Amino acid sequence: MSGLKQELGLAQGVGLLSTSLLGTGVFAVPALAALVAGGDSLWAWPILIILVFPIAIVFAILGRHFPSAGGVAHFVDMAFGPRLARVTGWLFLSVIPVGLPAALHIATGFGQALFGWHDSQLLLAEIGTLAIIWWLGSRGASSSANLQTLVAVLIVALIAAIWWFGDIAVREIPFPPIMQIAPAHLFSALSVMFWCFVGLEAFAHLAAEFKNPERDFPRALMIGLLLAGAVYWACTVVVLHFNAFNSELAAAASLPTIVVQLFGVKALWVACVIGYLACFASLNIYIQSFARLVWTQAQSKPESTLSRLSKRQLPVNALNAVLGCCMVSALAIFWLDINLDALIVYANGIFILIYLLCMLAGCRLLKGRYKALAVIGALLCLLLLAMVGWKSLYAIVMLGVFWLFLPKRSGA
Numbered sequence: 001m002s003g004l005k006q007e008l009g010l011a012q013g014v015g016l017l018s019t020s021l022l023g024t025g026v027f028a029v030p031a032l033a034a035l036v037a038g039g040d041s042l043w044a045w046p047i048l049i050i051l052v053f054p055i056a057i058v059f060a061i062l063g064r065h066f067p068s069a070g071g072v073a074h075f076v077d078m079a080f081g082p083r084l085a086r087v088t089g090w091l092f093l094s095v096i097p098v099g100l101p102a103a104l105h106i107a108t109g110f111g112q113a114l115f116g117w118h119d120s121q122l123l124l125a126e127i128g129t130l131a132i133i134w135w136l137g138s139r140g141a142s143s144s145a146n147l148q149t150l151v152a153v154l155i156v157a158l159i160a161a162i163w164w165f166g167d168i169a170v171r172e173i174p175f176p177p178i179m180q181i182a183p184a185h186l187f188s189a190l191s192v193m194f195w196c197f198v199g200l201e202a203f204a205h206l207a208a209e210f211k212n213p214e215r216d217f218p219r220a221l222m223i224g225l226l227l228a229g230a231v232y233w234a235c236t237v238v239v240l241h242f243n244a245f246n247s248e249l250a251a252a253a254s255l256p257t258i259v260v261q262l263f264g265v266k267a268l269w270v271a272c273v274i275g276y277l278a279c280f281a282s283l284n285i286y287i288q289s290f291a292r293l294v295w296t297q298a299q300s301k302p303e304s305t306l307s308r309l310s311k312r313q314l315p316v317n318a319l320n321a322v323l324g325c326c327m328v329s330a331l332a333i334f335w336l337d338i339n340l341d342a343l344i345v346y347a348n349g350i351f352i353l354i355y356l357l358c359m360l361a362g363c364r365l366l367k368g369r370y371k372a373l374a375v376i377g378a379l380l381c382l383l384l385l386a387m388v389g390w391k392s393l394y395a396i397v398m399l400g401v402f403w404l405f406l407p408k409r410s411g412a
Contacts, residue, residue, distance in 0.1 A: 005313040007142040013220025015149025020199035021228035023282025030235040031254035037189035044189040045233040056379040058362040060218035063207035069292035071205035087402040097329045107279030110272040137319045160335040205289035291319035306310035349395035356381035
């Protein structure tokens, strides 16, 4: 028994995962994919979903049979023991100083577009965003799920409105013939688009909080994956239809530009609010997941305040620690004026490595066709590491550092 309150249903799970996958990507990635692959990107989305499916199914099956707030670290623990599990947990937590402040900056950037905020105003907006995440986290997973389900509905409604008022018809979508697809373009698009499906590892930490994890967790994961893929494909159609992509236009500005074109300048606030909420949803699920991981890692020391739950059966102390790290990182990056773009690319390799560790755990824990899918998923993760190239060395070095320097525990 995890000790956490089990309160999530299927619809809430779908809302959590779909908004986690959409996040900042729904505004930027369709334009980036169209820029590198043109019409070929319409085929790239279904191909990517097919490629991601083995990984998603392994996550779903592991979450169904071994639900735990420890997520991937728990699966690795069962397959390879506590030492590698601790390394996996710390590898995931090592994203906090870089990835979360960057996502905060992207989210509050919509405030800059709408209100002209700069510098200290953006910093205050980041702090306010963290405060809202704390409030949601102190109320329970169902509060986050309800809000993020609403965000998913708003995103789908925005894309549907653009399709309707933009007179986009499915039969008129210019699908290029399969035989004319340029492999180089397709490969470039896939390498850009994969990052839209980073989020499965965060969702795994919430498996133990489903009312019926064996039934609803895998269903929520697969439905959320398909929903996010459909929204990304629909956004790509919109971007291509309005030709809202070029090297001079910021990728994240593509959908707001289309909204202004269709509905006027006064509608810009709609796109910015939904864009902020999409970023917020992704931030929220990651921070809540980090808190649950910290709580599970602290279980070996019952006297630690991080191992305690609140009266609502929530890891509030762990959440406070994670948010404190985010606050310190955001302030340091602001005062030091650090450019995060390059560091984010290095951090992406960590997510692929975590996926790889999960697939290897699946190879050890699962049997039959699910074990075969885990093998396929592991090979796909190795391919993705190769695609990242030498920048994946950052993740590999971090793995080695944690393995060598994390203090050993008895029995680990």
